[in-house]
Amino acid sequence: MSDSRKSSFQIYRAPWVIPVASRVLSDGAVVVDSQNIVAVGVYSEIANEFPDSPVIVCPGVLLPALVNAHIHLELSIYGEVCPPENCYSMCSWIRALLRVRECSDLTMTGILKAAQRMVQKQYESGVGLMLDIGNTIIGNFDSSPVEIHFLYEMLGSTQVATERAIKFMAELPVVQSVTAHAPYSTSPKLLEAIKNRCSQNGQLFSLHLAESIDEVLLLTRGEGCFPEFLRDRTGSNSNFPIPGIDSTAVVGYLKNLGLVNAQSIFVHCVHLNDKEIEIIAESGSHVCLCPGSNRFLSVGKVRLQAMLDQGLLPALGTDSITSNPEVDLWQEMALLKKEHPRVSSEVIFSMATMGGARSMGREEVYGSLEVGKTARFLHVQDEAYDTVHSPEELLDCLVRKGHPDSVKWL
Numbered sequence: 210m211s212d213s214r215k216s217s218f219q220i221y222r223a224p225w226v227i228p229v230a231s232r233v234l235s236d237g238a239v240v241v242d243s244q245n246i247v248a249v250g251v252y253s254e255i256a257n258e259f260p261d262s263p264v265i266v267c268p269g270v271l272l273p274a275l276v277n278a279h280i281h282l283e284l285s286i287y288g289e290v291c292p293p294e295n296c297y298s299m300c301s302w303i304r305a306l307l308r309v310r311e312c313s314d315l316t317m318t319g320i321l322k323a324a325q326r327m328v329q330k331q332y333e334s335g336v337g338l339m340l341d342i343g344n345t346i347i348g349n350f351d352s353s354p355v356e357i358h359f360l361y362e363m364l365g366s367t368q369v370a371t372e373r374a375i376k377f378m379a380e381l382p383v384v385q386s387v388t389a390h391a392p393y394s395t396s397p398k399l400l401e402a403i404k405n406r407c408s409q410n411g412q413l414f415s416l417h418l419a420e421s422i423d424e425v426l427l428l429t430r431g432e433g434c435f436p437e438f439l440r441d442r443t444g445s446n447s448n449f450p451i452p453g454i455d456s457t458a459v460v461g462y463l464k465n466l467g468l469v470n471a472q473s474i475f476v477h478c479v480h481l482n483d484k485e486i487e488i489i490a491e492s493g494s495h496v497c498l499c500p501g502s503n504r505f506l507s508v509g510k511v512r513l514q515a516m517l518d519q520g521l522l523p524a525l526g527t528d529s530i531t532s533n534p535e536v537d538l539w540q541e542m543a544l545l546k547k548e549h550p551r552v553s554s555e556v557i558f559s560m561a562t563m564g565g566a567r568s569m570g571r572e573e574v575y576g577s578l579e580v581g582k583t584a585r586f587l588h589v590q591d592e593a594y595d596t597v598h599s600p601e602e603l604l605d606c607l608v609r610k611g612h613p614d615s616v617k618w619l
């Protein structure tokens with residue numbers, strides 16, 4: 210590399226650099242050109258290698274952008290729905306959400322503006338990449354500061370709804386990615402059709418899975434609150450329990466439908482058995498956890514250690530404001546740490562960065578500070594980070610006390 214080219218680079222130097230893919234650096238530096246990271250290392254070595262490049266000193270910590278792997282931007286206008294004290298089951302929360310959506314006379318402009326405000330809030334909190342799921346195409350976010358991948362979500366449990374959805378999907382432009390809502394709301398035929406379309410077009414597939422015990426009871430035994438809910442909603446009895454279900458449970462059913470592979474993200478995953486976790490891990494599929502939403506809806510805690518033991522690195526998502534008033538990935542990290550104190554903060558931070566980037570197939574650009582990845586990354590500053598003495602302390606401090614106000618974009 211020529212010296213003149215090197216002199217056009219910019220060096221960011223900080224007391225701490227968290228590359229994620231390698232060990233935390235004390236007095237580290239990141240070198241960038243106009244678009245990408247060119248080098249990462251301890252400052253003394255970087256200064257030797259790039260003696261003519263200008264240096265910006267950043268008190269605090271340099272780290273990669275966060276990845277929010279599950280949100281519903283179209284719901285940003287509503288605020289929280291049915292606080293837990295008024296909702297005694299998952300079905301009553303879904304009923305409340307549907308009532309709010311169906312009875313509101315909101316304009317598309319209002320929905321879009323609320324979504325744009327949410328994108329801005331996510332950006333200011335350090336989110337650089339996001340997976341958005343919605344039942345309506347509310348607008349174009351191409352000029353957004355956050356890279357947003359939007360999946361149009363479809364559902365239909367009856368034969369009529371399935372045929373209607375398949376016809377609608379065939380009329381959508383190929384570039385519009387589609388996905389399915391959940392196994393309980395989407396017939397096996399529609400699940401297969403959606404996944405086939407995703408595979409043909411090289412697009413991601415995302416599915417809410419095992420969010421509540423009621424969902425598992427429906428799918429495995431035909432019990433819980435969902436049979437009545439689905440009867441009320443569709444006018445016909447549900448087709449569950451899944452015929453011939455065995456120890457592989459719901460994930461086994463999804464695998465038989467061809468849904469479980471490296472381009473699939475299963476969201477929530479609160480109630481999975483060991484065999485189901487093993488199938489997901491072996492297939493290269495991804496998991497996205499939403500601890501804030503799970504807490505709001507009182508659906509339980511995920512089996513995080515069991516997932517890590519199988520080699521999974523889950524992604525993190527906020528879900529929408531209707532089930533998570535905070536919509537803040539820092540809060541998701543802090544809550545996960547509180548619920549799983551024995552899981553290291555390093556792993557939890559990796560989930561919010563590398564886990565998300567991998568799940569979306571964007572790890573070549575996001576997820577870590579490495580050569581070739583984006584030069585858009587974060588500088589966080591807070592007096593709490595000034596007094597830490599080790600990488601472990603630093604990561605613990607970030608995960609437990611990190612907050613959007615401390616974030617600046619570089």
Ligand SMILES: [Zn+2]
Pocket residue numbers: 279281417476528529
């Ligand atoms: Zn969701």
